[in-house]
Amino acid sequence: MAALLRVEELSVGFDTEDGFADVVDHVSFDLEAGETLGLVGESGCGKSVTALSIMGLLPKPAGRIHGGDILFKDESLPRIPPDRMRAIRGNRIAMIFQEPMTALNPVQRVGHQLAETFSLHEPGLSTETVTRRSLGLLEQVGIPAPEQRLLEYPHQLSGGMRQRVMIAMALASGPDILIADEPTTALDVTIQAQILELLRDLQRDTGMAIIFITHDLGVIAELCSRVVVMYAGRIAEQAPIGPLFTHPLHPYTRGLLASIPRLDDEPKTLLTTIPGSVPGIEELPSGCRFVNRCPFAVERCHGQAPVIDAPAPGRKVACHRWREVNAGDAEARST
Amino acid sequence: MTSYFVRRFLLIVPTFIGVTVLVFVLTRLVPGGPIERMLQEAAMAGGDFAEATSGYDGLGGSALSDDQIAELEAYYGFDKPVLVSYVEWLGKVLVLDLGTSTRYNDPVWDTIKERFPISIFYGVATLILTYGVCIPLGIVKAIRHKTAFDNVSSALVFFGYAIPNYVVGIGLLALFAAHLEWFPLGGFVSDDFYALSGFGKVVDVLWHATLPLLAYTAGSFAVMTMLMKNSLMDNLAAEYVRTAIAKGMNFRRAVFNHALRNSLIPIATSFGSNISLILTGSFLIEKIFNIDGFGLLGFESLVERDYPVVMGILVISALLFLIGNILSDICVALVDPRVRFGSGESAQ
Ligand SMILES: Nc1ncnc2c1ncn2[C@@H]1O[C@H](COP(=O)(O)OP(=O)(O)OP(=O)(O)O)[C@@H](O)[C@H]1O
Ligand SMILES: [Mg+2]
Numbered sequence: 001m002a003a004l005l006r007v008e009e010l011s012v013g014f015d016t017e018d019g020f021a022d023v024v025d026h027v028s029f030d031l032e033a034g035e036t037l038g039l040v041g042e043s044g045c046g047k048s049v050t051a052l053s054i055m056g057l058l059p060k061p062a063g064r065i066h067g068g069d070i071l072f073k074d075e076s077l078p079r080i081p082p083d084r085m086r087a088i089r090g091n092r093i094a095m096i097f098q099e100p101m102t103a104l105n106p107v108q109r110v111g112h113q114l115a116e117t118f119s120l121h122e123p124g125l126s127t128e129t130v131t132r133r134s135l136g137l138l139e140q141v142g143i144p145a146p147e148q149r150l151l152e153y154p155h156q157l158s159g160g161m162r163q164r165v166m167i168a169m170a171l172a173s174g175p176d177i178l179i180a181d182e183p184t185t186a187l188d189v190t191i192q193a194q195i196l197e198l199l200r201d202l203q204r205d206t207g208m209a210i211i212f213i214t215h216d217l218g219v220i221a222e223l224c225s226r227v228v229v230m231y232a233g234r235i236a237e238q239a240p241i242g243p244l245f246t247h248p249l250h251p252y253t254r255g256l257l258a259s260i261p262r263l264d265d266e267p268k269t270l271l272t273t274i275p276g277s278v279p280g281i282e283e284l285p286s287g288c289r290f291v292n293r294c295p296f297a298v299e300r301c302h303g304q305a306p307v308i309d310a311p312a313p314g315r316k317v318a319c320h321r322w323r324e325v326n327a328g329d330a331e332a333r334s335t
Numbered sequence: 336m337t338s339y340f341v342r343r344f345l346l347i348v349p350t351f352i353g354v355t356v357l358v359f360v361l362t363r364l365v366p367g368g369p370i371e372r373m374l375q376e377a378a379m380a381g382g383d384f385a386e387a388t389s390g391y392d393g394l395g396g397s398a399l400s401d402d403q404i405a406e407l408e409a410y411y412g413f414d415k416p417v418l419v420s421y422v423e424w425l426g427k428v429l430v431l432d433l434g435t436s437t438r439y440n441d442p443v444w445d446t447i448k449e450r451f452p453i454s455i456f457y458g459v460a461t462l463i464l465t466y467g468v469c470i471p472l473g474i475v476k477a478i479r480h481k482t483a484f485d486n487v488s489s490a491l492v493f494f495g496y497a498i499p500n501y502v503v504g505i506g507l508l509a510l511f512a513a514h515l516e517w518f519p520l521g522g523f524v525s526d527d528f529y530a531l532s533g534f535g536k537v538v539d540v541l542w543h544a545t546l547p548l549l550a551y552t553a554g555s556f557a558v559m560t561m562l563m564k565n566s567l568m569d570n571l572a573a574e575y576v577r578t579a580i581a582k583g584m585n586f587r588r589a590v591f592n593h594a595l596r597n598s599l600i601p602i603a604t605s606f607g608s609n610i611s612l613i614l615t616g617s618f619l620i621e622k623i624f625n626i627d628g629f630g631l632l633g634f635e636s637l638v639e640r641d642y643p644v645v646m647g648i649l650v651i652s653a654l655l656f657l658i659g660n661i662l663s664d665i666c667v668a669l670v671d672p673r674v675r676f677g678s679g680e681s682a683q
Contacts, residue, residue, distance in 0.1 A: 056583060057577060057580060057581060082585075083585075086583045086584075088583075089581060089582070089583045090579075090581055090582035090584075093582055094581070094582075095581045097574060097577070097578065097581075099574055102573065102575065103574045103575055103577075103578045104575055104578065105575040105578075105579070105593050105597070106597065106671075106672070106673060107597055107670060107671055107672055108574070108593070108596075116579075116582065116584070116592075117582050117583075120582055120583045120584055121389050121583060153672040153673070153676065155672070155673045155676075156676065166578070167579075169582065199429065252626030280477040295490060
């Protein structure tokens with residue numbers, strides 16, 4: 001079966017004051033209908049840019065897709081005319097953002113902003129239908145007293161409620177794909193958990209596919225069936241959730257996993273972190289981009305970018321030495 | 336929402352009292368206060384001093400009679416304790432008894448009242464022109480940021496801004512009235528105004544108003560246009576606009592349905608100070624075009640040391656300023672629900 005969404009060798013760059021900067025480099029992944037795909041990586045690795053490319057929302061004119069393709073149901077999103085893209089955007093593919101506090105228009109009532117989504121994709125609905133469906137959506141996303149909320153302004157809602165409203169707007173036309181770009185990062189922990197649970201329930205009930213973007217592998221574990229790990233604009237590793245946590249192949253993924261605090265850790269031990277920091281766009285190494293932070297780096301890693309290996313079905317890894325790295329692992333386990 | 340406006344209106348009272356205290360203190364404490372000045376002028380009537388101060392247009396320096404002085408003293412209550420005389424004076428101000436002009440011997444309120452229609456006409460026309468031009472222009476400039484249209488219009492509005500408005504006035508007068516004779520040399524209406532038909536009257540007023548209005552507004556486009564442009568550009572970059580576009584809305588509709596109203600908030604805030612500034616006019620332009628407005632009245636009264644009129648104008652402009660501020664608060668509250676409902680009082 002063909003995937004619902006295929007991102008193929010996507011390369012995206014920005015015109016900046018010091019020339020053209022490549023921020024997403026040959027990124028490929030598939031999204032099947034109904035699945036939840038996690039997209040993880042440190043801040044600045046290109047997660048949002050990838051998502052915005054899919055949505056056709058790259059900042060214009062600075063941002064540009066200059067290579068690869070994005071296929072949604074076999075339509076090439078970067079190549080379709082703008083009005084066709086508008087019919088897909090918010091309708092078949094919807095997106096929610098990191099900052100619920102600023103993502104809603106402060107001077108319009110919640111109900112108005114919700115109704116607008118209907119009017120965009122299903123013009124001609126009667127006011128009663130729109131109100132009824134808006135109420136239904138607010139109920140679906142767990143907002144109490146929805147009649148009253150429809151009449152309120154965003155500043156009268158808490159951050160968690162606003163994110164629920166954003167989710168409701170995204171659900172309005174029953175999209176095939178929901179892209180959630182760090183939807184819980186700005187919220188406090190209990191609210192975070194509620195929103196994650198909501199997304200999980202919604203996905204189960206509606207069958208939509210979700211691309212869940214985060215820098216937190218812990219969140220990924222709760223929600224996703226497959227994970228794409230990005231590092232400095234490239235894919236480091238791609239794997240189903242279970243194997244990724246039990247047998248991470250890429251040294252970067254191993255580092256990420258090691259830096260998740262665990263309950264069975266000795267209390268008050270230092271958290272493990274990956275030494276060093278993500279290279280800036282101007283100082284990207286010519287070989288593997290993780291080379292300056294990688295404990296396994298050898299000569300070859302400096303000179304030559306790794307090709308992507310597919311060690312098992314559904315698994316991909318971009319590392320010269322993933323075999324050696326994991327052989328060491330197996331050794332460690334067997335002793 | 337209503338309670339917000341009620342609170343806002345109640346605030347007029349203490350503010351107005353504050354303003355009147357200031358004006359009153361001026362009449363008392365400033366060296367050469369009205370009485371002293373009047374006495375001096377009266378004493379020197381016909382002498383060098385009067386000559387010097389009356390150079391303006393031969394009206395000033397007229398000797399004050401003992402009656403006039405007594406009247407002034409009585410009006411300001413110089414013979415009573417400060418507090419008593421302030422309260423009495425305030426009482427008079429409240430019923431618009433602003434004293435008697437020493438120049439015209441008319442009640443100050445009547446003198447001021449006469450100028451109202453002209454000043455209001457020019458004030459409102461300037462306001463409409465300024466907003467009518469700046470808001471659309473700012474919107475187009477924001478959408479077409481850094482295009483030729485944007486650059487050329489910026490150059491034009493800043494050119495207008497850089498030239499003092501009286502220079503614009505003199506230039507226009509010299510070219511279009513004196514040289515080309517397309518427009519009258521000045522005045523508010525023609526001498527035969529009352530003989531004209533209704534439509535003819537309108538045309539006559541507009542014909543007289545064209546040049547002064549151009550002079551008034553030429554410099555005022557820059558600030559408001561750039562304010563509108565920058566405010567809209569900020570909002571175009573805001574996340575809620577991206578949300579709207581992510582819903583599938585086209586850019587144009589996102590601009591007008593979402594960004595525009597938010598970007599009008601700073602414009603609404605500046606509305607109040609504009610309205611009062613514009614109503615009080617500019618004496619230079621009024622002088623150039625021979626318009627009998629507030630600005631000219633204030634200037635002539637100052638030169639003539641017609642203190643009752645000066646003080647009266649001060650009180651009236653302060654009141655206008657207060658009203659202007661309230662109007663802009665109302666405008667802001669109309670566009671911004673966060674003001675109306677208060678950020679704290681989220682409904683449960
Ligand atoms: N408008 C822009 N102009 C120039 N560079 C940009 C622009 N937007 C993003 N970038 C660059 O693209 C890179 C990737 O940014 P992106 O926002 O996708 O990161 P991210 O993975 O989403 O990070 P975060 O976790 O902080 O959201 C960054 O290095 C950033 O500097
Ligand atoms: Mg991001």
